[in-house]
Amino acid sequence: MAKRLDLKDVDIYYGDFHAVQDVNLSVAPRSVTSFIGPSGCGKSTVLRTLNRMHEEIPGARVDGEVLLDGEDIYARSSDAVSVRKTIGMVFQRPNPFPTMSIRDNVVAGLKLAGVRDKKKLDEVCEASLRGANLWKEVSERLDKPGGGLSGGQQQRLCIARAIAVQPDVLLMDEPCSALDPISTLAIEDLIDDLKKDYTIVIVTHNMQQAARVSDQTAFFNLEATGKPGKLVEIDDTATIFSNPKQQATEDYISGRFG
Amino acid sequence: MTERTTEQAPPQGPRDEDPAAGSATLDTVTDPGPARGGRSRGSSSGGRGERVFRGLTSGSGLLVVVAIAAIGLFLLVQAVPSLMANNANFFTSPLFDTRDPANLNFGIRDLVVVTVLSSLFALVLAMPVALGIALFLTHYAPRRVARPFAYVIDLLAAVPSIIYGLWGIAVLAPALLPVATWLQGNLGWFFLFAPGNLPVLTGTIFTGGVVLAVMILPIITAVTREVFAQTPRFHIEAAQALGATRWEVIRMAVLPYGRSGYIAGSMLGLGRALGETIAVLIVIRAATTPSNFSLFDGGYTFASLIASAASEFSQPLPTGAYIAAGLVLFVLTFVVNAIARVIAGGKVNG
Ligand SMILES: Nc1ncnc2c1ncn2[C@@H]1O[C@H](COP(=O)(O)OP(=O)(O)OP(=O)(O)O)[C@@H](O)[C@H]1O
Numbered sequence: 084m085a086k087r088l089d090l091k092d093v094d095i096y097y098g099d100f101h102a103v104q105d106v107n108l109s110v111a112p113r114s115v116t117s118f119i120g121p122s123g124c125g126k127s128t129v130l131r132t133l134n135r136m137h138e139e140i141p142g143a144r145v146d147g148e149v150l151l152d153g154e155d156i157y158a159r160s161s162d163a164v165s166v167r168k169t170i171g172m173v174f175q176r177p178n179p180f181p182t183m184s185i186r187d188n189v190v191a192g193l194k195l196a197g198v199r200d201k202k203k204l205d206e207v208c209e210a211s212l213r214g215a216n217l218w219k220e221v222s223e224r225l226d227k228p229g230g231g232l233s234g235g236q237q238q239r240l241c242i243a244r245a246i247a248v249q250p251d252v253l254l255m256d257e258p259c260s261a262l263d264p265i266s267t268l269a270i271e272d273l274i275d276d277l278k279k280d281y282t283i284v285i286v287t288h289n290m291q292q293a294a295r296v297s298d299q300t301a302f303f304n305l306e307a308t309g310k311p312g313k314l315v316e317i318d319d320t321a322t323i324f325s326n327p328k329q330q331a332t333e334d335y336i337s338g339r340f341g
Numbered sequence: 342m343t344e345r346t347t348e349q350a351p352p353q354g355p356r357d358e359d360p361a362a363g364s365a366t367l368d369t370v371t372d373p374g375p376a377r378g379g380r381s382r383g384s385s386s387g388g389r390g391e392r393v394f395r396g397l398t399s400g401s402g403l404l405v406v407v408a409i410a411a412i413g414l415f416l417l418v419q420a421v422p423s424l425m426a427n428n429a430n431f432f433t434s435p436l437f438d439t440r441d442p443a444n445l446n447f448g449i450r451d452l453v454v455v456t457v458l459s460s461l462f463a464l465v466l467a468m469p470v471a472l473g474i475a476l477f478l479t480h481y482a483p484r485r486v487a488r489p490f491a492y493v494i495d496l497l498a499a500v501p502s503i504i505y506g507l508w509g510i511a512v513l514a515p516a517l518l519p520v521a522t523w524l525q526g527n528l529g530w531f532f533l534f535a536p537g538n539l540p541v542l543t544g545t546i547f548t549g550g551v552v553l554a555v556m557i558l559p560i561i562t563a564v565t566r567e568v569f570a571q572t573p574r575f576h577i578e579a580a581q582a583l584g585a586t587r588w589e590v591i592r593m594a595v596l597p598y599g600r601s602g603y604i605a606g607s608m609l610g611l612g613r614a615l616g617e618t619i620a621v622l623i624v625i626r627a628a629t630t631p632s633n634f635s636l637f638d639g640g641y642t643f644a645s646l647i648a649s650a651a652s653e654f655s656q657p658l659p660t661g662a663y664i665a666a667g668l669v670l671f672v673l674t675f676v677v678n679a680i681a682r683v684i685a686g687g688k689v690n691g
């Protein structure tokens with residue numbers, strides 16, 4: 084299941100614009116890595132290259148290697164659709180399919196993978212909703228549309244949908260930024276649970292959150308607008324927050340912590 | 342390089358009611374008006390503006406309702422004397438004979454059949470084509486193909502009805518003859534393809550329906566394309582991130598979102614087909630015997646009959662007969678609209 088990720092000399096472009104330069108990093112299986120850094124430095128861009136969502140933007144392209152357990156997901160033999168089936172993603176804004184029932188939302192990925200067995204779908208649906216800590220709240224209304232849940236519930240539904248296919252890696256782009264503190268805590272607890280089974284990469288603007296949930300933290304920065312973003316430093320979360328090697332990291336962290 | 346289309350969807354979303362709802366509960370005592378907090382200070386001028394605006398909007402809304410009611414009433418008042426003088430059953434008689442004002446014999450049975458059959462047939466032809474074109478334009482075609490293609494489709498709407506009529510009878514009817522012959526030969530047991538009340542297979546409801554289909558295609562396509570293009574990025578990304586292929590993305594995100602718009606567009610098209618006059622008048626031949634509920638029938642639609650009889654409108658009683666027919670068409674389009682609303686309203690989404 085959980086696989087490791089290695090980025091080797093990754094450069095990311097939007098047309099002529101060089102958005103992110105020369106990223107090298109590794110993510111161990113069953114760990115949480117968080118991406119932090121100022122707005123526009125390319126955190127989302129890097130995250131979206133990890134499941135080949137980046138290339139959906141016209142003109143966008145990626146150089147370098149992104150290895151999933153040693154296999155390049157950008158190799159000619161692999162295609163974006165199958166990569167995304169094994170690397171799940173949760174977005175900043177909860178995006179359940181609004182008219183689909185809660186159950187169908189959860190098993191949407193399985194259905195895409197061709198699973199038709201009703202019993203199996205129901206089992207996975209329950210397990211995923213339990214995994215996402217949502218089962219108790221929705222077990223009575225699985226046939227109601229996913230759009231009828233609260234924001235925090237919708238986000239957990241999206242997490243359930245992402246883990247229903249048992250992805251090798253789970254990517255989350257500011258999954259809590261649209262949520263209240265209680266839902267945020269619920270999701271942080273969930274990430275802690277999920278890390279037993281999944282490799283997780285999370286983008287966050289909330290440094291306490293990065294400190295709370297992640298084993299490893301990557302700091303991205305931007306020298307100037309128009310310049311490409313860079314990975315400044317990646318290390319154990321404890322080290323990054325207490326004793327970073329780079330001055331820029333120190334400045335960013337202390338500036339934010341005040 | 343400053344535009345950022347992927348990330349940071351606009352902050353106001355369908356789920357953002359929470360803050361507004363919160364402020365509404367705080368404000369309930371002071372002002373039950375629109376729940377945008379922070380208004381209480383300048384309430385006197387804001388309140389007046391609000392009132393003027395509300396008066397203006399509800400006034401113009403009312404005006405439209407009154408206008409429609411007035412049109413309906415006008416039709417009814419004109420129609421009633423003729424309906425009283427009618428010697429035939431208005432709903433079941435296939436005849437529409439108003440030549441002798443002292444002996445009116447008119448019924449709408451065949452008008453309904455021809456109008457509904459030709460319009461529904463047009464809709465059945467146009468809907469899938471419009472759907473295909475709209476999907477192609479919004480999700481398959483590269484931009485530099487999509488632009489001119491969409492333009493050409495829109496141009497179809499600019500062609501005058503009379504041209505469609507001429508084209509239909511002069512070009513399309515003969516071209517469709519082999520198709521019609523084949524259909525009747527092989528599927529003639531089915532009532533829609535059974536022999537009709539015309540001696541030939543051209544200038545039938547079938548021909549008229551195809552012409553109408555071409556005429557309503559641009560409206561349906563334009564509306565559908567518009568809603569499909571507005572499918573929120575984050576719905577599309579939800580499907581893509583699960584590993585959906587392009588077609589699966591369309592099925593999971595685009596179609597559910599655009600469904601009600603597609604239906605609404607189709608109903609606009611149906612409304613246009615029901616009321617289309619001159620093209621139908623030219624294309625569909627008059628028949629001398631009652632309709633057989635076949636696509637190979639001829640006859641008049643409500644609109645084409647009324648147009649064809651314009652010269653008789655000098656006497657009130659015959660005129661009233663046509664106005665009665667017009668009233669039915671009016672109600673028919675209303676019903677179509679209402680049905681469309683029910684279908685579209687069932688699963689509207691943000
Ligand atoms: N679709 C796009 N087309 C062109 N440029 C883009 C696009 N999306 C992002 N960019 C650019 O790429 C750079 C990195 O953007 P990205 O969204 O990855 O930043 P981020 O670190 O996630 O910022 P934030 O914290 O605000 O989400 C920015 O300069 C941005 O303007």
Ligand SMILES: [Mg+2]
Nearest residue numbers: 126127128348
């Ligand atoms: Mg971002």
